[in-house]
Structures are given as structure tokens and as C-alpha cells.
Amino acid sequence: RESESNLRKAFAECEKNSPSILFIDEVDAIAPNREKTHGEVERRIVSQMLTLMDGIKQRNNVVVIAATNRPNSIDPAL
Numbered sequence: 001r002e003s004e005s006n007l008r009k010a011f012a013e014c015e016k017n018s019p020s021i022l023f024i025d026e027v028d029a030i031a032p033n034r035e036k037t038h039g040e041v042e043r044r045i046v047s048q049m050l051t052l053m054d055g056i057k058q059r060n061n062v063v064v065i066a067a068t069n070r071p072n073s074i075d076p077a078l
Contacts, residue, residue, distance in 0.1 A: 001044075003030070003041065003044075003045050003048075004044055004045060004048040007030075007045070007048050007049060007052060008048070008052065010022060011052045011062075014062045015062055018060060018061040018062050019061035019062070020061070020062055020063075021062075021063045021064075021065060022062065022063070022064045022065070023065050023066075023067070024064070024065070024066040024067070025066075025067050026067065026068060026069075027066035027067065027068050027074055027078070028068045028069075028070045028071075028073040028074045030042075030045050030046075030049070031045065031046045031049050031066075031074050031075050031078055032046070032073055032074065032075065033073060033074065033075050033076065034046050034075050034077075036073075046075050046077075046078075049078065050075075050077055050078065053078065066078070
């Protein structure tokens with residue numbers, strides 16, 4: 001649950017300091033394809049990330065950029 005909390009804090013910090021950019025390097029490490037992972041923690045993190053991304057339209061002047069060397073490894077919902 002700490003990882004989900006850290007994600008929420010990162011998004012909140014960006015909102016507080018907007019305009020801002022949230023850069024997530026190696027996003028595949030925190031948002032793997034849920035169909036290919038067995039860990040509950042990973043699934044919760046992906047779910048939290050999707051929830052936060054769904055709310056991005058309401059966040060004025062916040063841009064999220066994610067990078068990966070393994071695009072086929074991230075959850076397709078992202």
C-alpha cells in the first residue's frame with residue numbers, strides 16, 4: 001500500500017506545483033501487464049496508476065510522461 005500512496009503523493013505534488021511534468025522512468029517496473037503478473041502488489045499499483053491517469057483530465061497544467069525500454073511489458077490499459 002506504500003507504493004500506491006507514493007503514486008498519489010507524486011500526482012498531488014504535481015497538482016500543487018502546476019504547471020508541472022511527472023516523469024516516470026521504467027514504467028514497466030511499476031505497471032506491468034496485469035495478465036502476465038501474479039503479484040497482488042503489482043496489480044494494485046497498476047490499478048492505482050490507471051485511476052490517477054483517468055483523473056488527469058481534471059488536472060490543469062500537469063503532464064505525465066512515462067518511459068520504458070519494454071513497451072510490450074506494460075499494461076495495455078495505460
